[in-house]
Amino acid sequence: MKAAVLERFGAPLTFDEVPEPVAGGGEVLVDVLATCVLPYAAEVFSGARRYPLEPPVVPGVGGIGRVVTAGPDATRLAPGDLVWCDSTVRSRDDARTPDITLQGWSSRGPGGLALSRHFHHGSFAERMVVPTENAVPLGEVDEGLLPAWSAIAVHLVPYGGLLAVDLRAGETVLVSGATGNFGSSAVAVALAMGAATVVATGRNRAVLADLTHRFGNRVRTMALTGDADTDGAAMRTTADRPIDVVLDLLPPAAGAATARTAAMTVREYGRVVLMGGVGMLGGEDLALPYPWLMRNSVTVRGQWMYPRTANGRMPELVRAGLLDLAHEEVTTFGLDRANEAVAHAAKHGGPFTRTVLTPHGE
Numbered sequence: 001m002k003a004a005v006l007e008r009f010g011a012p013l014t015f016d017e018v019p020e021p022v023a024g025g026g027e028v029l030v031d032v033l034a035t036c037v038l039p040y041a042a043e044v045f046s047g048a049r050r051y052p053l054e055p056p057v058v059p060g061v062g063g064i065g066r067v068v069t070a071g072p073d074a075t076r077l078a079p080g081d082l083v084w085c086d087s088t089v090r091s092r093d094d095a096r097t098p099d100i101t102l103q104g105w106s107s108r109g110p111g112g113l114a115l116s117r118h119f120h121h122g123s124f125a126e127r128m129v130v131p132t133e134n135a136v137p138l139g140e141v142d143e144g145l146l147p148a149w150s151a152i153a154v155h156l157v158p159y160g161g162l163l164a165v166d167l168r169a170g171e172t173v174l175v176s177g178a179t180g181n182f183g184s185s186a187v188a189v190a191l192a193m194g195a196a197t198v199v200a201t202g203r204n205r206a207v208l209a210d211l212t213h214r215f216g217n218r219v220r221t222m223a224l225t226g227d228a229d230t231d232g233a234a235m236r237t238t239a240d241r242p243i244d245v246v247l248d249l250l251p252p253a254a255g256a257a258t259a260r261t262a263a264m265t266v267r268e269y270g271r272v273v274l275m276g277g278v279g280m281l282g283g284e285d286l287a288l289p290y291p292w293l294m295r296n297s298v299t300v301r302g303q304w305m306y307p308r309t310a311n312g313r314m315p316e317l318v319r320a321g322l323l324d325l326a327h328e329e330v331t332t333f334g335l336d337r338a339n340e341a342v343a344h345a346a347k348h349g350g351p352f353t354r355t356v357l358t359p360h361g362e
Contacts (some may be wrong), residue, residue, distance in 0.1 A: 037348025160306020169194030
């Protein structure tokens with residue numbers, strides 16, 4: 001089959017013939033129809049992000065596909081079924097603290113790295129093998145909408161964070177880093193989950209204005225100045241009510257002070273969830289004050305990705321019209337143009353702007 005291969009960090013992807021994967025027990029073989037190219041893919045492939053990805057590898061984070069074959073443990077999947085292929089692969093020999101790898105992308109710790117050597121190749125290919133539990137049936141979707149549906153790869157991330165802190169309908173959410181690809185998604189997902197108000201913070205005023213234009217008066221925006229006292233006060237004023245949840249999705253280039261300022265706007269008994277990249281490339285630690293955490297009974301939760309159950313619930317948000325994929329502005333590329341797609345994604349990483357590979361056609 002054809003695939004885009006990362007031979008080594010810092011080299012362009014090569015478009016090659018590679019052996020077609022074969023599904024074993026507990027696995028499903030799918031035809032890849034659409035897969036998102038994340039805006040920071042170029043940073044991963046250059047090595048700048050220092051991800052524990054081992055070339056040569058077919059990269060790519062999940063996607064939409066059709067089942068070719070399913071193993072004997074699959075009791076409902078059948079050839080031809082349209083599925084979401086979740087990239088978050090969990091080891092099966094420790095249900096309490098499973099090792100995790102993001103297939104074709106990254107991993108956590110030695111166990112995750114070992115798991116990645118089996119579920120090694122991702123979705124920048126005509127076909128891929130995924131664990132049976134990672135092939136999530138979607139039902140019928142118009143073929144022309146599949147590139148937009150592949151954006152659930154982005155939406156699932158903030159969804160996982162908001163599930164982790166048990167966001168409830170009617171609550172107020174502050175999204176720290178709301179002007180990026182994942183942050184703007186968090187605004188849409190929080191609204192879909194019933195947030196009464198979403199406070200969106202960031203430096204890009206044009207993007208902030210666009211979020212208000214898209215979603216109306218349930219979204220309140222606040223442009224950062226870089227001064228912690230000024231920004232913290234402005235966040236509270238913008239919310240105009242106690243902030244129940246703070247979701248941080250700032251990228252690795254952001255400083256810890258910005259994340260700290262946002263976190264400390266949460267109300268007494270509030271919840272903070274950290275999902276961004278602050279500190280991943282070095283720099284200051286977050287360092288939240290012990291007395292503030294203790295005396296205000298604040299919960300701080302780290303969350304990487306999302307629970308398995310999110311995969312089935314996210315499509316229902318879309319089908320119900322709560323998460324509207326009409327916002328997605330999609331540019332598609334054939335698999336042989338993977339390097340163009342990576343460059344395009346790096347330049348077009350704004351809200352609801354998706355770069356999508358379609359391995360079986362433009």
